[in-house]
Amino acid sequence: MEIILNLLVILFVPFLMIGVIRKTKAFWGGRYGASIFQPLYDFVKLIKKDYVISKTTTKVFRLTPVIMLSSILFSSLFVPMIGSKTIINIPCGFLIFAYILGFSKFFSLISAMDTGSSFEGMGASREACFTTIVEPAFFMLLASIMALTGNYTFDSLTKIIEFSGSYGVLICIFAILVLFIMILTEGSRVPVDDPATHLELTMIHEVMILDNSASDLALISWSVAIKMMLLSSLIGAIIIPQDLSLGLSTLLYLLLMFIISIVIGTVESAMARIRMSHVFEFVFIMSSLALIVLSLVVARMFGG
């Protein structure tokens, strides 16, 4: 039952999250905005369209969208979603999760380079750069929490409160902040990236997919949205209590996704995008926060 629910969530919730983010931005901008189902309609529309493929590209370019989507879908099997249950629950699943995401990132980078466009190369170099900062911080966070709980699966996220005693709230807050910055970075949202801009020179993620069209574009947009939802689910695993009825935990999960989307939309409305040379500093905040989590864990384990 949970598995089916989770699959449905993967199918629809990413689109709705993007829709809610856009609706929130429209609200803050004083507009009505499109329906929250618009990203879903766009997906269907793109799927139906015809391709335009640049002559300079090779098979890598054609394969990438499929590889991206399938690897994201595969990695979703390791992530706790509704009821904080993972479909494949093996020790150190988080490593598989992270490296499959890395694998899809690798393909998106070489696909961008494959087009031979100077813009896309620039976008790829930016994206690669941020990833190198995000990855260690993510591992530091999860390793700290796993050291604390002694459980080497994503389930450890659900047990923070149980194991950390008086430090629980602090650890949770910092862990959520780390994950939130990771969502903004990996989901290409303001202040790291601007998903709404038409200016090639300032883009990061968007510029890498400039040459993709039709269903290729649809698959890539979907996989990025799923990635954002998976990372949000990790926040869900921390916050949502475990031993609830299925209905309640589904409700709470969807509510959380809704809230996270609204928060992302609000951040996007209230902030300008950071200057490219300062984005690194912003992403680095993740590492600092993860270090704080680590030190709190050390304090808890050895300081009593």
Added chain:
Amino acid sequence: MNWIKLKNNGKIDINSIPTLKIEQLREEIINLNLRPVAFFGKDWGNNTTKLFVVLADDKNSELNVSSAIFNQDEKCYESITQVLPSFHIFEREFYEQFGIKPLNHPWLKPLRKNQKDYKFFEMEGEEVHQVAVGPIHAGVIEPGHFRFMCNGETVYHLEIMLGYQHRGVEDLMIKHPSNRLAESICGDSVIANNLAYSKVMETLCDCKVSKRAQLIRTLALEMERAAIHIGDLGAISGDIAYLMGASVFGATRTLVINTMLEFSGSRFGRGLIELGGVNFDIDNEKIKRALETLTKVEKDVDRMVKTMLKNTSVMSRLEKTGVVSKEKAEQIGLVGMAARACGLTLDSRFDFPDECYKFLALPRKMFKGKGDVNSRFKLRHQEAMESLDISKRILEMLKNTLKEEVKTNCELNLPKDTMAISIVEGWRGEIVHIALTDMNGTLSKYKIKDPSFNNWYGLALAVRNNGVSDFPLCNKSFNLSYCGCDL
């Protein structure tokens, strides 16, 4: 006398313009060291070419005019640019149109023609990469090619290639001079260009315009300034992904141009100004509505700008981005708003005021600019506020007093062998229109200078050593015209 002096909106007999040898003229120009306003050639019969030079003496509100003649076999001269860099683009234009070569010009490249054969400046090095943008861009903008020489994310050099929008407006102007054509020179300076054209023609024909019509013209010009500045504040906000700014400025700009729509039937004021006055009078009902709208716009824009200037994420994007120093601005001859943002005090509304601005007697507001995007942002805000204020004052004046005809009949009876100059401060800077007639009393040369002509090079300097991702922001803070430069 080697120069003849002229006021703005004045005319002179062409034969009274001193004709010097080019060496002598060059020396004179260098000695005077004034700001070039026009530098253009004209076929002078028997394979000779006459070069006209107009220099602006901003302090004394005077224009200095002189000329030089090139005989059939004189195909080169020592360039002025090597001494006064602000002549660089004028000499390039002159070379392109008449094939008379300025020797030792530092960078004699095409301006409007032959872009395809041009080899761009290239930097060499393992890590240097080129980014080519355009001529076709994303978004609804005009064509122009940008070539960046970058090292990683840093721009070392930007070369701008224009000319894709060249329509031969100056030649069209000679054949079919009309207000509608003048309006189409540059779509965001409809009023300013039309006004400059009308003034040149009215000066030539000694046509008087009633005070009420003059006030309506100035009102339209100031509303255009306010509308574009507010729109560009929104565009700058959009480029840094500051959504709220983009929405508020977008909405308020619409209110201003919709007011223009009520006045003239066109949001950009097309069809408003006509030789001899304006086509539409503004009744008290419209004035009342306009006053309400403009007051609301003033309040909203002011509040939004203040909010933005308090937002650190906004400020970190604007401050110290795209700096043009005052010295450089002066050297390369920036004009208008871009020059004022660098700390220069150029404003032809005050340097060369027409009758209406003299009558309004506005105080010149100083601006301590540092030449970065932030300065241009703040200056645009200040000028938009100022323009809205002037517009409101004019509306009050129009309300109950000055009931008179807004349009007099103006027949195009052009005098013989005459040259007339009109300078209008559009939102971007000085727009110069010069008309010359021949011995039959027909137009023989029409010269237009848009502020973008001077300022494009300023943009190229502004992005040096900035991140390549900050280019759109710098670009938007200048918002130069492609078609105004390409003509």
